[in-house]
Amino acid sequence: MIIILKPEATKQDADEILAQIESVGLKPLYMPGTERTVLGAIGDERKLGSLHLESHPCVDRITPILTPYKLVSRESHPADTLVDIGGAMVGGKRFTIIAGPCAVESPEQMLLTAQAVRDTGAHCLRGGAYKPRSSPYSFQGLGKQGLEILHDVSEKVGLPAVTEVIETEDVSLVEKYAAAFQVGARNMQNFRLLKALGKSRKPVILKRGMSATVEDLLLAAEYIVSEGNPKVILCERGIRTFETATRNTLDLNAIPYIKQHSHLPVIVDPSHGTGVREYVTPMAKAAAACGADGLIVEVHNDPKSALSDGHQSLDPDQFMRFMDEIRPFVQAAGKEL
Ligand code: PEP
Ligand code: MN
DSSP: OEEEEOTTOOHHHHHHHHHHHHHTTOEEEEEEOSSOEEEEEESOGGGGGGGOGGGOTTEEEEEOOOSSOOTTBTTTOOSOOOEEETTEEESTTBOEEEEEOSBOOOHHHHHHHHHHHHHTTOSEEEOBSSOOOSSTTSOOOOTHHHHHHHHHHHHHHTOOEEEEOOOGGGHHHHHHHOSEEEEOGGGTTOHHHHHHHHTOSSOEEEEOOTTOOHHHHHHHHHHHHHTTOOOEEEEEOOBOOSOOSSSSBOOTTHHHHHHHHBOSOEEEOHHHHHOOHHHHHHHHHHHHHTTOSEEEEEBOSSGGGOSSOGGGOBOHHHHHHHHHHHHHHHHHTTOBO
């Protein structure tokens, strides 16, 4: 339920009502706005009845949150949420670029790629140490050694690092080495992992599952936020459809839909979304134009020697052109690169 307070209600009034909400076993939410304060009560809404808040002198009105996801819904939190990845902001007026290789392969590969993406204006560095591959025979990532390389290079070049976590048991280890977690498409509904990440204080980039609906994605985000971590960034990375011309079908409809229904920032992954290097820039432009808050893009110092996803990775020169080409689209959408 959403409880809208009267304009004259004070912080003390809000605190008293929040305590009442908590006393009946509901999760209280405090959402101060510019004109008035909105409170939330999450859980079994029948419990709210006993408080008779509708007749409280400070309460203007009470309305139910109709969406199945509550905390991540725009109804519960009308203003955009901004998420800070180690000093790089995602959301609001920003258009954030997270760039780097699919996988951490060696200190040299990571450093060369990281220097190139930093010099071209990327805000965060990506690189997978744990790779969830479709085939058990494909490169699985360097594991802890990969985390160490990523951390080292991230410090050297001064870019916060983003990396995937695939196991609940690895959350505390990955947390030590990275500025933000990535949850991959294959793990979007790994609810134990989502709950563990909800206990962390570091941001989570939650990628949409390849056969997940947007509502599934928002409910997965709700798992993380309801455990206490509000720093979630959603990521559209393409879904499986009957179309086989490209690796995935990049569902850009999801961007305006998510913007309308949720306050969380949303970024796009045009690398996995298309699977084809030549289509990365056109779809990145489209993502900027339709209101995304940023991009996560695969860049490799030498894509032809990449151990994973080389065919969809940009080389440093291509990444430079990519940044130049997307800039007008970012500006036209009212954001800053
Ligand atoms: C990746 O980012 O390299 C990756 C494996 O992505 P996804 O989970 O979207 O397939
Ligand atoms: Mn990849």
